[in-house]
Amino acid sequence: MTANALPQFIRKADPAVLTAFGCIILLLVIGGIYSRSFLSPEYLLQQLKVASFLGVIATGMMLVVLLGQIDLSVPWTVTAGAMMACAVAAYGPVGVALAIPFGIFCGALIGAINGIGVAYLRIPSMIVTLATNAVAQGIMVIYTGGFSPQDSATDAMRYLATGTILGIPNAAIIWLILGVATVFVLGRTSFGRSVYGIGNRERAAYLSGINTRRIVMIAFAASGALSAFGGVLLAGYASKAAQSMGDAYLLPAIAAVVLGGTSILGGRGSYMGTVAGVILITLLQSILSVMQMPEAGRQITYGLLIILMLLLYGRSPAIR
């Protein structure tokens, strides 16, 4: 019985998720051979903390990708979330208290605009989100150009991003809570079912009486809010918000979702896959930087490895 249980469990799992976890183990082994300190608990916890920021952002990206859409406004939504949270903290104790919710709210607003463009105006998400990204960038530049707003993070932001409870980084706990919630929402709520349904066949979902526009709208707003929340945490981690702090998160967020086995065409994918993808990307970045490769070489290796891993998934035998 028990001998049978494990293969059964593995057989049921998505091969892409297994591949991703396999790659993680491989990376750890390579890292461990390079240097013993790779396998130390301190290093692993540090990586988990860094991964959590990407994890929060990739969660929103996954929702949108499941719909068969994409959110390219991540970079400046992250930045806007961070900057607005820090800026509002300048307005007395009320501002400090509202910093985090306000940052997230700004992201949700950007996401909602994306959602209106995609769901109601029927503009391809690739265009609309790129455009809002540019607009958000412009607004942030104007905002910081004229005078200098407060850009240092509040204590609460710092606590969430860098604090620990019983040695576990708070950021990781936040990601865990968010992940459990996402798994629940995707698997057990009508919203989650509708997301998969729309991603598979929007027409059939619409004819089934699903309010498809509302679902798309909510998913984009959630993606924006989560990106901004990621930005808030990043600002806490770095103690301050900075322009272009979100630039480094677009490709990793998409890569993490896709490496985790979520179909870029929508309708298929599990959250465990995204978790695996996020950890994989984070470890990869970390190992490349620890090996003290020059920046250019690191970028090339990083890009090539992502292509290589995606090819690996494409090799699974076609069902004929």
Add this chain to the structure above:
Amino acid sequence: MEGAGPLFQMEGISKSYGGVRALQDASLSIRAGTIHAILGENGAGKSTLIKVMAGVVSPDQGQMMLGGNPVQFASPAAAMEAGIACVVQELSLIPELSVADNVVISNPPQRFGLIDRTAQRRIAEQSLLRAGAGDVHPMALVKDLPLSRRQMVEIAKALTRKPRILILDEATSALTASDVSKVFEVLKRLRSEGLALLYISHRMNEIAELADECTVFRNGRNVASFPAGTKSDGEVVQLMIGREYQNVYPEKPTAQADAKPLLEVQNLSWANRLHDISFGVKPGEILGLGGLDGQGQRELLLALFGVLRGLEGEVKIEGKATKLDSPASARKKNVGMALIPEDRKTEGLMLPMSVRDNLSFASLDMLTVRGIVDKTKEAQSIDEMVKLLAIKTGALDSPVSSLSGGNQQKVVIAKWLMRHPRIILLNDPTRGIDVGTKQEIYLLMRRLADQGAAIVFYSTDYAELIGCCDRVLVMYNGAVETELLGDEITEHALISSALHIRPKENQPRERVSR
């Protein structure tokens, strides 16, 4: 040289998908210059058989011989190369390209590495003529053609490859009666040219007219082969379903209940496609929509279901004017409408999703408490529906695409019945499914009507309209041409009003108002 020996032979072919055996030790032998009909219920293995022949699917076991030599097809292209071409049920044309582009798509004529458009057009014209569709302009875009013309283009496309074996899978199910006879002439000519044709259809009369040889499949095996015309329809059907075949249509109630209409439509018009349509449906009544294909029947059903924008006229539910502007508002409790859409693969189902998720998808609002799915309630409702419709599925968690066509259609119907709708719109629900399932659907429709549902039923099959409906509206050019009641519903009346032929003595019931 090929003499009397078979052109193509397969022996001991087996194929399983997951745990489901689609083909089991199947054999088939086809001679050149004959039309060979394959009969069988959906799920009997016909589609898999064709996919094996056309190189789409590789068999687990068994061997195939073409012209006496063993063959193996690694891909559809390899099968095509060997001379096996396939015209499938699902249209494979690219809508944005012209007819000529589509016809030569697999092997376009080239000059200096570029497509030679003059030659392409010439080839396309020849193929279209050969397929009996000379009236289709080769430069027309496929998306502008009606469904029946597209099917003819599909046949032309297959002929371009100069096949030795032509497989037609439900190739006539989308065609109008006049096109069908045209296709038949073409097929007979191809037979006399020495091609072997494999013909699959659910229409018995077509098989009787065309076929030389028949092979019946059941549960993945070939159960009988015989020369056409040596068995009666009843015997053939019995071979197919393996049980006694009774009268397919349930009895109609003799007297109509004198109730108020549940759904009433007044002066409904839409763009240039629907003109001034008025009618009512009472609870317990099955109202048929007849007429030639593409006369506005589909648009009418979509309009009722709230899909079309810019409608004129009024829709009343239980006498109250109701605005239906989306499927979401049409399915609400106070309206209680359901639409079984035309194309189950793109409109009815999310194919990669599980049977379970598909079944509960239209009822999520009823199965959730504050947005969270009540698993127990969901399981109960699904169980009830699987039993009610006798859906044959290995596991509820397997993707709905793994079911046979008839069972997929049952899932589409079941997902709506789960809401217990009062008004049920059916858009050609029996297209491309087997006799057994068809009969189950007829019985179900009548049972639902007896339980008080108002049913609007569009069918391209006149026999169904005659067999199932209490009343039929025949549509022509977006308007109601004639209303036929009870015994007036005859094949003759249906066809003559569909063709817009009016009797000489212009009798009162010529155009319906009210």
